[in-house]
Amino acid sequence: MTTLIGLDWGTSSLRAYRIADDGAVLETRASNDGILTVANNDFEATFHRVVGDWLSATSHPVILSGMITSRQGWIELPYVSCPAGGEGLAAALHCHTLNDGRSIHFVTGLSVVGADGVPDVMRGEETQIVGAAADGDERGLVVLPGTHSKWALTEGGQVMHFATFMTGELFALLSKHSILGRMMASEDHDEAAFVQGVAYGRRSDKPAGGLLKRLFGTRAQGLFGSVPANGAHAFLSGLLIGCEIREALACLGDTSAFAHVTILGTQELTALYTVALGQFGLETRVGPDDAAAKGHYAIAKAAGLL
Amino acid sequence: MTTLIGLDWGTSSLRAYRIADDGAVLETRASNDGILTVANNDFEATFHRVVGDWLSATSHPVILSGMITSRQGWIELPYVSCPAGGEGLAAALHCHTLNDGRSIHFVTGLSVVGADGVPDVMRGEETQIVGAAADGDERGLVVLPGTHSKWALTEGGQVMHFATFMTGELFALLSKHSILGRMMASEDHDEAAFVQGVAYGRRSDKPAGGLLKRLFGTRAQGLFGSVPANGAHAFLSGLLIGCEIREALACLGDTSAFAHVTILGTQELTALYTVALGQFGLETRVGPDDAAAKGHYAIAKAAGLL
Numbered sequence: 217m218t219t220l221i222g223l224d225w226g227t228s229s230l231r232a233y234r235i236a237d238d239g240a241v242l243e244t245r246a247s248n249d250g251i252l253t254v255a256n257n258d259f260e261a262t263f264h265r266v267v268g269d270w271l272s273a274t275s276h277p278v279i280l281s282g283m284i285t286s287r288q289g290w291i292e293l294p295y296v297s298c299p300a301g302g303e304g305l306a307a308a309l310h311c312h313t314l315n316d317g318r319s320i321h322f323v324t325g326l327s328v329v330g331a332d333g334v335p336d337v338m339r340g341e342e343t344q345i346v347g348a349a350a351d352g353d354e355r356g357l358v359v360l361p362g363t364h365s366k367w368a369l370t371e372g373g374q375v376m377h378f379a380t381f382m383t384g385e386l387f388a389l390l391s392k393h394s395i396l397g398r399m400m401a402s403e404d405h406d407e408a409a410f411v412q413g414v415a416y417g418r419r420s421d422k423p424a425g426g427l428l429k430r431l432f433g434t435r436a437q438g439l440f441g442s443v444p445a446n447g448a449h450a451f452l453s454g455l456l457i458g459c460e461i462r463e464a465l466a467c468l469g470d471t472s473a474f475a476h477v478t479i480l481g482t483q484e485l486t487a488l489y490t491v492a493l494g495q496f497g498l499e500t501r502v503g504p505d506d507a508a509a510k511g512h513y514a515i516a517k518a519a520g521l522l
Numbered sequence: 523m524t525t526l527i528g529l530d531w532g533t534s535s536l537r538a539y540r541i542a543d544d545g546a547v548l549e550t551r552a553s554n555d556g557i558l559t560v561a562n563n564d565f566e567a568t569f570h571r572v573v574g575d576w577l578s579a580t581s582h583p584v585i586l587s588g589m590i591t592s593r594q595g596w597i598e599l600p601y602v603s604c605p606a607g608g609e610g611l612a613a614a615l616h617c618h619t620l621n622d623g624r625s626i627h628f629v630t631g632l633s634v635v636g637a638d639g640v641p642d643v644m645r646g647e648e649t650q651i652v653g654a655a656a657d658g659d660e661r662g663l664v665v666l667p668g669t670h671s672k673w674a675l676t677e678g679g680q681v682m683h684f685a686t687f688m689t690g691e692l693f694a695l696l697s698k699h700s701i702l703g704r705m706m707a708s709e710d711h712d713e714a715a716f717v718q719g720v721a722y723g724r725r726s727d728k729p730a731g732g733l734l735k736r737l738f739g740t741r742a743q744g745l746f747g748s749v750p751a752n753g754a755h756a757f758l759s760g761l762l763i764g765c766e767i768r769e770a771l772a773c774l775g776d777t778s779a780f781a782h783v784t785i786l787g788t789q790e791l792t793a794l795y796t797v798a799l800g801q802f803g804l805e806t807r808v809g810p811d812d813a814a815a816k817g818h819y820a821i822a823k824a825a826g827l828l
Contacts, residue, residue, distance in 0.1 A: 330739075335748075395688075428765055
């Protein structure tokens with residue numbers, strides 16, 4: 217029986233979950249109704265179109281997370297500072313009344329200030345992390361690969377610290393618009409080239425240089441044939457993921473205490489990160505499916521909505 | 523009196539020099555006839571159109587450098603390995619006979635293998651470096667900022683080692699196509715934001731992270747207002763230049779012995795790099811104008827063409 221409706225509403229897509237009273241996901245809907253595609257900012261109309269038939273007269277609680285609480289979203293909410301977990305997010309839930317009088321609840325995002333004084337932010341991933349942590353570890357290291365990959369340290373279900381890397385966006389830009397894209401004869405996955413790219417990304421800056429050097433190094437290795445045209449796409453993917461992992465391990469402090477890294481991502485990215493993290497000697501676990509729904513359930517419970 | 527004609531023929535532009543017997547530049551022509559724009563690969567026709575009226579019956583030697591010797595150019599020539607200088611480039615000059623029987627001479631590029639085993643290449647910059655070194659230092663550190671910035675260590679007029687950084691290309695891509703570009707309210711130069719960006723680029727990886735982290739860090743600082751929208755363009759420029767300088771100093775080995783860095787670039791880039799290198803505590807010198815022409819003259823002399 218339905219107990220809760222959860223929406224993970226991002227920039228370019230939306231996932232809606234119909235959740236049972238034991239937390240099980242009864243039904244999932246995915247659509248391209250990301251916040252940037254909503255006509256006239258009429259989020260309420262999109263909301264009814266996507267999940268209207270799930271809303272019964274008995275009024276299940278509804279909980280929404282993701283970029284829907286950003287400046288470009290339905291309602292802009294301030295970030296909650298780390299450390300924070302399900303309890304803190306529940307305390308910061310924002311209740312909003314729809315035109316039909318029904319109440320819905322927005323989960324806001326998290327912010328953190330790094331040891332270098334630079335801030336970082338997330339909206340949506342906090343709910344997935346809380347959902348994944350509900351399953352498991354007392355202390356954990358979680359990666360959510362993507363356009364802007366997030367790495368988080370968790371403890372007792374709280375996000376203690378996190379950092380974001382522009383890996384996916386840079387890969388798309390370089391593949392599409394740069395001299396490296398012009399090297400690429402194929403977008404097919406080439407495992408050997410991917411592994412070679414990760415190994416290049418993994419090297420220390422002395423003497424390999426940082427990313428600016430290694431991007432041109434990729435070009436030069438293409439000229440001499442050590443990165444073949446058919447493998448250039450996979451090599452660049454490996455290089456950027458390798459650089460991300462090296463950066464993450466450097467800026468998140470001592471990560472040697474963690475027995476494994478939990479990956480929360482698409483199947484394709486999960487497979488790539490499993491290989492790449494293995495090259496760094498790190499064990500991996502694949503996070504639960506529908507981590508966002510698990511997060512919605514945990515936060516709703518902590519807020520006393522269930 | 524004209525003694526030598528020199529062409530620095532690059533990917534997107536061409537500069538031609540009419541050079542006197544003491545090495546002075548009598549006349550310069552700049553055009554957009556880069557190698558990628560030459561119709562039907564008829565380089566000889568473009569050559570005659572640009573400098574045909576300089577070629578007299580008395581037949582001055584002609585020397586060409588740049589991407590014109592790449593796979594996409596007039597004649598593809600193998601790289602000369604570092605260390606190499608004017609003598610080595612003169613020995614590798616490639617003589618080519620035009621349809622009218624006249625001989626012209628191509629300068630090829632340089633390659634080097636870094637301490638990490640990764641190759642690097644240049645075509646065109648070697649001639650500028652030789653030209654700048656003809657003016658000066660016994661030992662030097664030279665930067666040629668641009669789409670693909672080059673850093674070179676020179677000694678006794680030879681290029682001992684060099685490294686390339688994809689700074690300018692990445693800046694253009696990110697400004698045009700990324701989430702950082704969408705932050706930018708203006709492309710006007712903002713000196714304070716530029717200096718702030720260099721300072722961010724200069725920090726060590728622990729705990730600031732590498733470039734992937736700092737690109738998102740730029741976005742997050744924009745969200746919190748510490749990088750204002752009007753300064754975001756200059757901040758990103760500073761960040762990338764700061765990262766380039768940090769990388770270059772890390773991968774070129776011990777650069778502390780160099781009293782200054784010589785900059786060979788456009789006025790705009792020279793001004794930016796002067797400020798940025800100053801933030802690293804490095805003194806700078808502006809390289810000679812027409813360094814390519816000086817290089818053509820030095821190489822032609824070493825080859826006995828003059």
